[in-house]
Amino acid sequence: MNLFAELRVAVVQSLANLAERGLLPSGLDTSGVSVEPPRDPAHGDMMTNAAMVLSKAAGLSPKAIAEALAEELAKDPRIAAVDVAGPGFINMRLTAAVWQDIVKVILTTGLDYGRSTLGNGAKVNIEFVSANPTGPMHVGHVRGAVVGDALARLLAFSGWKVTREYYINDGGAQVDVLARSAFERYREANGLEPEIREGLYPGDYLIPVGEALKAKYGDSLLDKGEQYWMKDVREFATEMMMVEIRGDLAQLGVQMDVFSSEKALYGTGKIEAALQALRDQGLIYEGVLEPPKGKTLDDWEPRQQTLFRSTAHGDDVDRPVMKSDGSWTYFAPDIAYHYDKVQRGFDQLIDIFGADHGGYVKRMKAAVSALSNGRVPLDIKLVQLVKLFKGGEPFKMSKRAGTFVTLRDVVEQAGADVTRFMMLTRKNDVSLDFDFDKVLEQSKDNPVFYVQYAHARVNSVLRKAAEAGMSFSDADLADADLSQLEHEAELKLARQLGEWPRLIEIAAKSNEPHRIAFYLYELASDFHSLWNRGNDDSSLRFIQEGNVATSAAKIAMARSTGVVIATGLGILGVKPVHEMR
């Protein structure tokens, strides 16, 4: 149920009617016709560009088309007034009944209001977080985790079949470093002095790993060389880190569907198979790359390597998949991993990377394009930095990790709900300031609070009404005589509620969950505004003493706002509060 889509149908139908009567050429391409809210509400409730879009193809002036179309549209019972403005805009004002009906629809559909089949059941895989399993998650990961999870919820709500996936980078040199670092903590657990050399991970979080190693191996590894214990310790430590990371994710309320391991790709022939698929297309060759221009590398030497011709799929230079010593580069298993995702039958892939991986986008898209023959689109969202502040001062804390602020540090201070909401108050490709003091402030400067406050107020109305002997279920409210909601301030709120399905569609199509946070802020603002109008004009209060019928209509309005806020917060993964304290 999307009012704008419905009205667009009416417009297209009217155009067809005109064509039938010979007033327009038949067979016009109406795909460019849109129905949107005008930027200036004084222009009406809805606007269509049909006349201007079709003017050229129809060989008629926009004005002429607009006037004929306006006349046709005026016949629609939902449309109260139509006028033609400017170069050929057609503005429509809808009847109050249309907006009142929105309230009823919300109360009958509840938290499903705005849910759609837009995705048509397409299978989408969203890979996000994918933090190296070498320590707890830090702030940098939080935003990616929240954006990925909210996007997953958004797409699921919009009719996609969503898989949330975490790619464990457990195949590279960094897990060897982890193993060595953990081994020092193991020595420490055995009463020896740990030697945390330069390049090892110094964080305290490895102390429990050392103790666990001691519990498992006693002192039996102490006198052994690295080649003896490396494999076991690496696996052991990685496993413990993943437990830690899963715990971190749980703190944030993020649940993955699939964890894929990089290491598990080695020795299975999967990497070779993926590269063979590329080779079959003539995209793999032996060659020597040019040194990068403008940047002087003292240790540059030409090397014969196995290269992927990513330039054939839009990349700037070809990329090595094998080092000169014959081992794989990081890119190779990543190709295999994405090949695996393609083979698992996903219709669409989304990767969420940190902004520092920007240089990786083109080659990854090139690989997926080649491996799926252009069938599977890969959208890569780069998530920018989060800058932490406390009371306006840059914030750098290192309680557990030694060198970085952890996810837990953030969640423990700010709470998961606040953290999640704040992370979505910017679009992903812009950096974001996160001030611990501000996000906990209870004022309208703080968007989380502001939205939650609106929801709490709705509940407050319901509570007060019940105290006054008027207890309504949503079904009661849906049956209320909503034609009493006539005031401009009430209709304004209803219009905003009517935009929710459209907003969801736009957000889902563009993979931009932050739009929901902004919408909720606006909705809350309209609600607070209406609330305060009740101070000046008592006829706008939600509870009308002694008048059950009117109260029911007004409370229906409030309640439907609460429902949409709850739905929106749900997509952001934030729990709506019922009471502010």
Next chain:
RNA sequence: GCACCCAUAGCUCAGCUGGAUAGAGCGUUGCCCUCCGAAGGCAAAGGUCGCACGUUCGAAUCGUGCUGGGUGCACCA
């Protein structure tokens, strides 16, 4: 040197994939509680949408070229 991202009110940012006179919040100024939660609301002031061309009925939005900031650029992951 190349690629990607960013540039909108004094500050922090939206802007519905090309629509009309570009919007919020903060800050500034002035108002509104006997009254559902003032933890709110109303109003005013504030703009060459970084610059210049181009595309078309129409550009903050698309293209090209600049300027400024960020990120990344062979055997790291």
